Amino acid sequence: MGKARNRKHPPRDSFRRQIDYLRVSITDRCNLRCVYCSPKRKKTHFAPSDLLTLEEIARFVRTAHRHGLRKVRITGGEPLLREDITGIISAIKEIGVPDISLTTNGVLLARRARELKAAGLDRVNISLDTLNPVRYSEMTGGGDINRVWEAIDEAEATGLSPVKINVVPIRGINDEEVMDFAALTLGRDFHVRFIEYMPVGRTSICLKGVCVKKDELMEKISTLGSLRKLPFKGKGPSRNYRLEGAEGIIGFISPISEHFCDYCNRLRLSPSGMIKPCLLSDIQIDIRTPMRRGITDEGLEKLFLKAVSVKPEKHKLSEQGSLVDLPSMSEIGG
Numbered sequence: 001m002g003k004a005r006n007r008k009h010p011p012r013d014s015f016r017r018q019i020d021y022l023r024v025s026i027t028d029r030c031n032l033r034c035v036y037c038s039p040k041r042k043k044t045h046f047a048p049s050d051l052l053t054l055e056e057i058a059r060f061v062r063t064a065h066r067h068g069l070r071k072v073r074i075t076g077g078e079p080l081l082r083e084d085i086t087g088i089i090s091a092i093k094e095i096g097v098p099d100i101s102l103t104t105n106g107v108l109l110a111r112r113a114r115e116l117k118a119a120g121l122d123r124v125n126i127s128l129d130t131l132n133p134v135r136y137s138e139m140t141g142g143g144d145i146n147r148v149w150e151a152i153d154e155a156e157a158t159g160l161s162p163v164k165i166n167v168v169p170i171r172g173i174n175d176e177e178v179m180d181f182a183a184l185t186l187g188r189d190f191h192v193r194f195i196e197y198m199p200v201g202r203t204s205i206c207l208k209g210v211c212v213k214k215d216e217l218m219e220k221i222s223t224l225g226s227l228r229k230l231p232f233k234g235k236g237p238s239r240n241y242r243l244e245g246a247e248g249i250i251g252f253i254s255p256i257s258e259h260f261c262d263y264c265n266r267l268r269l270s271p272s273g274m275i276k277p278c279l280l281s282d283i284q285i286d287i288r289t290p291m292r293r294g295i296t297d298e299g300l301e302k303l304f305l306k307a308v309s310v311k312p313e314k315h316k317l318s319e320q321g322s323l324v325d326l327p328s329m330s331e332i333g334g
């Protein structure tokens, strides 16, 4: 099926939010073991046959695109561990989705950036929680920071830009580096995004008191210069600012201190084919079993619309109330 221009308005959920964004986690495997993301105990992974295939992912994206889907983000686990990542991106591009992005730790990106761009990838978010090579290795279970910097440079050179750098500040681990990260935006057009730590899953860090909230981050960063608020375009969780004279942007994603559920426009698809209407709820709708049993396109469309209609109004996460029983982010795709 060819590229189709989509004139349809995205569906609204029960709280009048238009749902036009899908985050697809394509694997639960990762080549790093970040302290706040990977489960503490050794995890069993999905068998290859449990994962949605390229064709199944494309079929679901096509269904959502018939209903006005405008944006897809590929995540994981580490999405670049999937051999067919380029094929997945081309298939989504071919369907006609206007905006395709990828969240990655960057370790495997440098050598594939060009091929991914050619397949239709628009932008990348690269996760980098420290600028210190030794700490990087400690926080990630042995990762090499040089490969991440190569990836950042290559992503910029290839036009997968602006490169967004995701940082999760964690008290006592990397919080003293917040200003160094903010200073990166002075000389280069990076979008550095500080994400508040969400206490989800059984990871190896102590859950309480480690989240560094937006107000504290802004106070620290303001010592570098004045932070000007940029207009909010009404989509996405990041609230953006620019340091005076800076090339790049600083964003704050604050699920703990500022719920952004009122603006949430997304559904998630898990590696094993569960639609999750909210990252932080256990509601999920299986599409893999029905697809493998021959569900019609109309039937699949009904499951998509059902997922939209059961999207919860807001998440119930607070710093005190951790959701240890949800799968860790490395599985759901943060």
Ligand code: SAM
Pocket: 030, 036, 037, 075, 076, 077, 078, 079, 103, 104, 105, 125, 126, 127, 166, 167, 168, 195, 196, 197, 198, 199, 200, 329, 330, 331, 333, 334
């Ligand atoms: N492997 C890829 C990567 O490292 O970017 C994609 C998956 S990772 C789960 C996606 C994002 O979720 C990363 O930017 C990571 O920092 C963020 N993340 C993971 N656990 C988190 C948590 N408990 N709270 C906030 N963000 C988290």
